[in-house]
Amino acid sequence: MGVVGTGQARSDAFDKVTGRALYTDDYSMAGQLYAVLVRSPYPHALIESITVPPLGPDCFVFTAADLKNNYIPCIFNDQPVFASDKVRHHGEPVAVAAAPTLEGAHALAESVQVVYRPLGIVDDMLHALDDDAPKLFEKGNLCTEFHSLKGDPEAEFGACALVLEHSYDMPVQAHGFLEPEAAFSYIGDDGRLVLISSTQNSFGDRFTVCNALGLDLQSVVSTAATVGGAFGGKDGNTTQIYAAIVTHFTRRPVRCVFTRQENIRWGMKRHAARVDARAGFSSDGHLIAFSGHIRFDTGAYAMLGPSVLRLGMEHMCGPYFVPNVKLDGELVYTNHAPASAMRGFGAPQGAIAIESFMNEAAGKLGLSVLEIRKINAIRTGCAGPMGGEFEHSIGFAQALSAFEKTAFWDEMKNRPLKGVGYGVAAGMMSSGLGKHVPDSCHVSIDRQSDGSFVVSTSLIDMGQGSATALAQIAADCLGVGFGQIRMRMGCTEGTGDSGSTAASRSTFVCGNAIALAAKKILGGENHAEARFDFPEAGGEAVHTMFAFIVQGVKLSVDRADGSVRLLDMVSITDTGRVINPTLLDGQVFGGVVMSCGYTLSESIRYRDGKSRETDFGNYTIPTSLDAPALENHIVEVPEACGPFGARGMAECPTVAVAPAIVTAVRSLCPDADISSLPIDRYQLMEKKHGVCSSHT
Amino acid sequence: MAFVLHTPETIKQAVRLQRETGGEYLAGGTVLLVRHAAKPIDGHVISLQGIPELKGIGYRGPVLRIGALTTFTEMHKSGLLGGHFKALDEVSRIMGGPQVRNRGTLGGNIGSNSSAADAVTALVALDAVIRREGNLITCIELSDEKVAASAFAKVGRRNAMAVSVANMAVARMTDGSYRVAVGACAPTVLFCQKTSAVLSSGGTFDEAAQALQSEIQPRTDRWGTEEYRRAVCPNLLERLLAEVAP
CATH class of the missing domain: 3.90.1170.50 (Aldehyde oxidase/xanthine dehydrogenase, a/b hammerhead)
Structure with missing residues (x-):
């Protein structure tokens, strides 16, 4: 029996709780x-x-x-x-x-x-490209732009039974x-x-x-x-x-x-975004056409913004097959602190549009929110939104079926509680740095005199637990116990450049490199090096491998003060074979709570080019009293080229939380106009007692 | 100048030291130390921690006497704030987070000079008496003979460690009158005189809500907007009146 697939305790846990770990x-x-x-x-x-x-x-x-x-x-x-x-x-x-x-x-x-x-100064990205806007650079304030067209969405919208349109303003998140x-x-x-x-x-x-x-x-x-x-x-x-x-x-x-x-x-931030989207459905619920426009505020410098823009556009249609797609995006400079990478990397900003459309269309077309997603769910071999095709394993349809079997769904469908709002959303998130970015992992394995092994890579365990998951992979590949593996990570000495620990890639790309090196060790070598290259996407696609999630939230709204109380959040995650289910739950729960903050309480607001938020007292991330009860289930649809069948998933849980919450809130407050995050409590309140009449 | 810490053992010593040095009093430290987190303290600080007279909570006849240095956790755990002083008990239960409630004191909350101080709103509604010697708050007195029932509510951007966007306390007094206080909706915590008068004279809720709107002076700040505060206050009043109803 190996350790892959078990909830092996983290190798760094003891050092961290005893204060021995050196930050x-x-x-x-x-x-x-x-x-x-x-x-x-x-x-x-x-x-x-x-x-x-x-x-x-x-x-x-x-x-x-x-x-x-x-x-x-x-x-x-x-x-x-x-x-x-x-x-x-x-x-x-x-x-x-x-x-x-x-x-x-x-x-x-x-x-x-x-x-x-x-x-x-340029303090509002919506005016960054105005003729009279001050210029940050000689070339102007357009950092870069992105355009993609597949099929003929404009013509198809006219033939659709249902066309939905919405705009969202998404906040800066820390x-x-x-x-x-x-x-x-x-x-x-x-x-x-x-x-x-x-x-x-x-x-x-x-x-x-x-x-x-x-x-x-x-x-x-x-x-x-x-x-x-x-x-x-x-x-x-x-x-x-x-x-x-x-x-x-x-x-x-x-x-x-x-x-x-x-x-x-x-510090770096998640990009503020203006999202304008339109989706057209046939009367039987097929998504026929989609057009999306995103403007991202990259602040004063590009940093990783161009990649964030591209990934955001690529994920804007969500995990659905759409034959006609028009995508346009702009990355604009403003006099704000630079935005760059943040977990989800542009995907959460767009997901709120497509997922809200799915829920609205389901209601209008007489389908359940799971049925409409099943009808449109991408499968391996499907064409992607920008051309190319989804080449790797996809467990999205299985995740939707698994969601149907949860107690959450049973309650939501058959015996919803009075005064409680339910919302479901789904998401996908790519793994890997994407086309045109070198994406390799170097690993070396050294047999020690006591028979144990040191596994080296320049990838880093930032707290996500990869040192543990990768040691599990190494132990099983080498046929030894977990205690026989020591990971040496994050140094420029000893192994080649494995790039940034980012893009939900470590488990997949490093796990594969470990497997290659371990083969050489099993062949009798005491020192083995290996390199694994992330498979490149075909066609126009940027990314080729994805994780999937279906999430449901249950909440109530206090109409007296407009506050939202999150009760339960259920996730079904597909990441291929799971290396460590305990660490996976940790990633899902952390991503969910981070995104609850994005939806309800977190925002860096600029006034005259200066952030009004200055610390954790006024930048209000959720506390344990704000988090919902969390539950995660897995469906395992193995990836043929993944280590033990695994795909990466670290960012996936941040994608669909906001639309799930927004949908549930809308069900309780149908008159509220929710077009920006974090949700404005004023929109959700009962306003009755002479609020507008008596003062002055 | 440098950081000088004084540790008086009596109220008299503390007051004298403050007068002589112009230093700041240190109670629980939840305000003073946060204020000095980025920049070291440069000057005199008079710690009140070693003054037994400032501590403790207990009845003297019908008067509940709460030493200024009593922490919120101590107040809540005393069990003496249930019943008619529920407004202050609720503050002691929910204000800040566990660490703040373990360190923060009732006197310090008053002395923090904040228009959003949760305890102050409750104390105003409860018609508390604040005793002091010189410029040092020594104790707070609540009277069984005055208050029949009370309730407190706050709105923050999250459920813990949140500055009040608005807070409110309502007390129904033994003589049948009402006292309404609001925090974070004016430059100071506000005793809503007109609203209280409307309620005390048997006015309708709508009349009380109108009076409330005429008294509060909310502004938009980083925590909330004026329009939000105007909308939430009557809703809180309605909720709290139901809680204190006979």
Whole structure:
């Protein structure tokens, strides 16, 4: 009997609950400096001068002038490490100050004199492309756009029995990881710069540092500390480059840790979106045509926005076959802090439209919300929304059937409780980085003298539990017990570049690489290396492999104050063969609660280009008292090319929660106009007692 | 200047120290320490934790005396706030989160000078007496002889650790009159004099709701809008009146 498929306890659990695990902020060394950023007080301004005051002993300030290349490598390379001629968002780094104490570093940062000439700002993405909008870049405020057409949706809408249309405004969401962005760096015994950080991509960090400082890649070692959550918000530079710059020039150990305020105001975010969508159905419930337009607010810089836009468009039709599809998207610059990757990567913004259409159409066409989804469910071999076809295993129809057998569905259909709203939605989420992005995983396995094995990869366990799941795969591939495997993850030394730990890819891509390396070990080698390449999508498709989820929510609305009380949330997840059902439940429950916040209480709101939200006191993520009772079931439709039949699923639970909740709320408050998130409580209230008449 | 912590053992010492140093009183620390989380304290702080006279909750005749340093958890667990002082019991049960209720004190909540302080709304409705020596709140007194029944409700953006978007307490007094107080809907916690008068003289609910609208002065802030606050207040009043009904 192997350990794959069992709820093996996490290998990091004991260290974490006993405080033994070392997060970045736990590292310290004699003679260390604290690095603090000099940040722009303006959302948009020209920099006229930067004056560094005379520096005391052990005090340092570095600016763009100290760098070889002043940009952070990403898709468009439009983001400077330090603003030098212009700032484009409030809080943008202009310099880094370092001193032997944190207080000293703050004081030093405040003493740097920067003269700004403020410019007009773009504070509303809906007006970013107006003729009279201030321009963030010479080319204007259109960062990139996306267009795709399949069939002839405009003509088909005219022939449809039912055409639905709706627009949504989706909020900026913060990742809300417990550990803020953090980096620690020092010069190692061999003279190389060592960077330890809270990150999703050690190799990416090394490249960013070497690019900015003009170093060759071999002179920097980059490794992940224990990471306290990431969700996409540590996929790219946060603090790493600033610590490394100071260490490089001072040869001193340096700690750079963001405060929660820096994290909430200026950390990466989920893109705000304006979604306009239209869906046409035949009288028997077939989805005939779909057109969708999304505008994403990427803030001051592109970061991963172009990929987020593309993935968002690709997922906009949901897990349904549609013969006629028109997709258009724009990524626009504004003077907001940059948005980038966040769990779901553009899919949740669009899902609210198609899933709400499905529920509305079911009601109007006399079908159940599961029947209409079954009629349209994609199956392996179906054409995708942008051409190409779904090539890999799909358990969506099975998940819908499994949902039909739940006690939740029985109650909702046959004996709904009075005053309780029920909502169902479904979602899909791709796995893998997508076409044109190198997507490989390198693994090495070393047999130890005691017969145990060390498995190395640069992928990172950010808290999702991949160290445990991957060790389970290794144990079964090697035919040894779980205790015989030790995972060494997240370092640029020892194995090749496996890219970012992102895109729900680790279990699949690394599990496969482990299986390949294990074969060599079983063939008698003591050291084996292997590389696995994520299969590329055919045709016009960007992604080729998906996880699926069907979710139901039960809730009540207090009409006196408009608050929503979430009672139960049931999920059916299809991710192929499940490696560890306990960890899977954890991913589903975490994703659901994160998305309950997205739907009901979380939003970064900008006023005059500045975030009104500053910390966890006013950026209100759900507490345990706000979360519903959670339940997850699995259907296992194995993936032929997956390790033990697995596909990735980490992001999938964030896609369909909002439309499920919105549908349930609408059933209780039919007059409410819910066109933006988080749901406005005012819309859900009874307004009776002279509310509009008596004051003034 | 540097951080200087004083630990007086009597109320008199504390008041004198404050007068001499101009320092800040430290009760449970849930406001002071959060305020200084980013920047270290630079100045005098007078901790009240070592003053036994400020602690404890108990009856003296018909008067319930609550020491200013009594925590919300202590108040709720005392079991003395059930019955007619339910408004304050409800505050003690739900305000902040468990950590805040374990540290936060009744006197500190008053001293925090917030128009959204949940306990203050309840105390205003309950016609509490606040005793002080110099500028130090020493105890709060509630009277069995005054209050017949009371209730409290708050609206926050989530179910715990939430600043009140609006809060309200209603007390039905032993003489048959009503006292209504609202928080977070005016620059201070508001005793709604007109609303209370309408209810006390047997006016209809609609008349009371009208009076309420004329008294509150809500504004839009990061927690909620003016229109939301205007809509929610009468709904809370209706709910609380039902709770305190004879």
